[in-house]
Amino acid sequence: IxxxxxxxxxxxxxxxxxxxxxxxxxxxxxxxxxxxxxxxxxxxxxxxxxxxxxxxxxxxxxxxxxIPENFFTLLSGNFKADWRWAVSKETFTKEKFDSYVESVFSKIDFYKQCGVINPKNPNTAYFGDTDGRVGAVLYALLVSGHIGIRGEGWSLLCQLLKHEDMASFAYENKKLKKLFTLLDTRDMILNELHQHVFLKGDAITPCIFLGDHTGDRFSTIFGDKYILTLLNSMRNMEGNKDSRINKNVVVLAGNHEINFNGNYSARLANHKLSSGDTYDLIKTLDVCNYDSETKVLTSHHGIIRNEENECYCLGALQVPFNQMKDPIDPEELANIFNKKHKQHMDDRLIHLIRSNAIASTPVYDNYFNNTTAFRPKPEDIFKCGQTLKKSKQKYGHYGLGVDQHQKIDNYTMGLNSWKIAPNERGDKKGVPGLSCFQSH
Known part of the structure; x- marks a missing residue:
């Protein structure tokens, strides 16, 4: 200059x-x-x-x-990211690693009720809504043994978590300008932290992320691109030819991935945090996954049967019974839902509407609204799972949330980021917290 x-x-x-x-x-x-x-x-x-x-x-x-913050914010969506990760094995002992994780995350309320995830356990770990928190995705990948952090990266992670915690307080108190400023700083810290993150080539715990990890209240284009690029590097997907790691991570699209490009609060307030687009990263995500070995059917919303209209429902998507060869086959149903979702995501209109390039159409207004407003009752999700060859359904969205006391692998489990827990007076009150579960 x-x-x-x-x-x-x-x-x-x-x-x-x-x-x-x-x-x-x-x-x-x-x-x-x-x-x-x-x-x-x-x-x-x-x-x-x-x-x-x-x-x-x-x-x-x-x-x-x-000032640096201004230009980082304005330009971050237009950077060509060079996010590549070294692959290594953890050099810490289990005890030392656990103490690092405990010392960093135990200070933040959002992580205080998390269930135990054992990275030496080959059973699948499930993670509910993270609402755009980069720290929550890093937590999930750390405790499941998929990533490690070196040296001063731990202190940078502490700073990142602190800023996300302050952002949560700003959001709850409707201080949006403060929220956006904190998220900008979070991204700058993330840019430094990335240099200390590495992938682990020996991860044996499969992970399923149940949606609403991006496009949410704590999102930025920069943060969302980082989350999606990191998770996609571990997915068994077309184009991922990295043979150094076990590609055993599944990432599902929630209503926020589908509906919003970047921070949805900023979009609703007509405030542009940064330019850029996450479309190319989210359009490859499925909305449903069925594991025939564990008989677990996962989605963001949970799937129900509509007997009156003779169809299965997932968000704004419907699959009529007569479109299935076997109307009680969960694997066939998951494949059809994913195919229908892909047809929507491949529509150029949804890309332009999602990025705010053009106004929405009545048809897509209805689609987006139904994607968000679909909140089935747990008992209806349970009944549907029983019909689908007694499949266990795990979902996020409007679920009650699970905490460290969840030991039984229920037939219906809603892993939302809001847990229903008693407050000091014994009343039931929702408190924010990461829901995660792994059977032991």
Whole structure:
């Protein structure tokens, strides 16, 4: 930056200020090409034009100062991420690793009621809604043995969790500007933390993430891209040719993945946190998974039967009984639901609506609304599972949540991020907390 030019702009001598950002290969994040930034003062506003990589992005803001947080926020969605992870084995003893996890996460209320996940146990671990918390996804992958953290990464993780905890308080108290500022700082910490994260090549615990991990109240484009890229690196999916790890992670789409690109609170408040799009990362996600060995049927919402309309329902999706060769086969049903979901996600309209590029249509308004509003009763989910060859259903969304006291592998288990727990007076009250379960 030419300081003289900036000072002339700052003291209103000139109305335009131009500079260029050039990629630096020493940093984790790289730009796909140099970006020219033009800032113009006009009619009491600042117009910030980012020009690079054959596209122009313009922001209109009512205040401006050159500080790192501003540019990180505005540019983060346009960075070409170089998120690659080394693969290694944990060098800590189990006792030392457990003490690190305990010391970092036990200070945060959201993790105080988590069930025990044993990374030496080959039984599947299930994780409910994480609401855009990067820390919650890192917790899940740490305790299930899929990732490790080196050196000063643990102190950076502490900082990240602290900022997400403060963001939770800001959200609950409807201080959205404070929320967005905290999430911006969280992302900057994450950018540093990434350098200390590695994948583990010996992970034996399969994991299923039940949806609403992105596009939620604590999301940013940057944070969501990191979550999805990290999880996708462990999925057995087309394009993942990494033979260094056991690809035994399943990630399902929830209503927030489907409906929202980035922070849904920011979108509803017409506040743009950062540009960019998570569509290419979420369109490969299924909405349903059936494990024939454990007879567990997983989805974000939970699946029910509608006897009156003779169909199965999952969010806004329906599968008529007569579309199935065997109307009580859970595996066939899961495949049909996933096929129908993919047809929607491949529609260019949903991409444009989701990214806020065009206004929604009445048809998609109805689809999005039904995807969110679908909250079946646990007893109806249970009955459906019994019909589907006595499948156990595990889901997130509107479930009651599970905590460390959940020992029995129930036929119906709702792993939401809000647990129903007694308060001091003995009343039932929802408290935020990560739901996770593994049978032992």
């Amino acid at each position: 030419d300081i003289k030019e900036y000072n002339s702009f700052a003291d209103n001598t000139t109305d335009t200020f131009i500079f260029t950002i050039i990629p630096d290969n020493n940093h984790v994040i790289k730009l796909s090409s140099p970006i020219t930034v033009t800032i113009e003062r006009k009619d009491g506003y600042y117009f910030i034009n980012f020009s690079g990589d054959k596209s122009d992005i313009i922001y209109k803001v009512d205040g401006f100062s050159i």
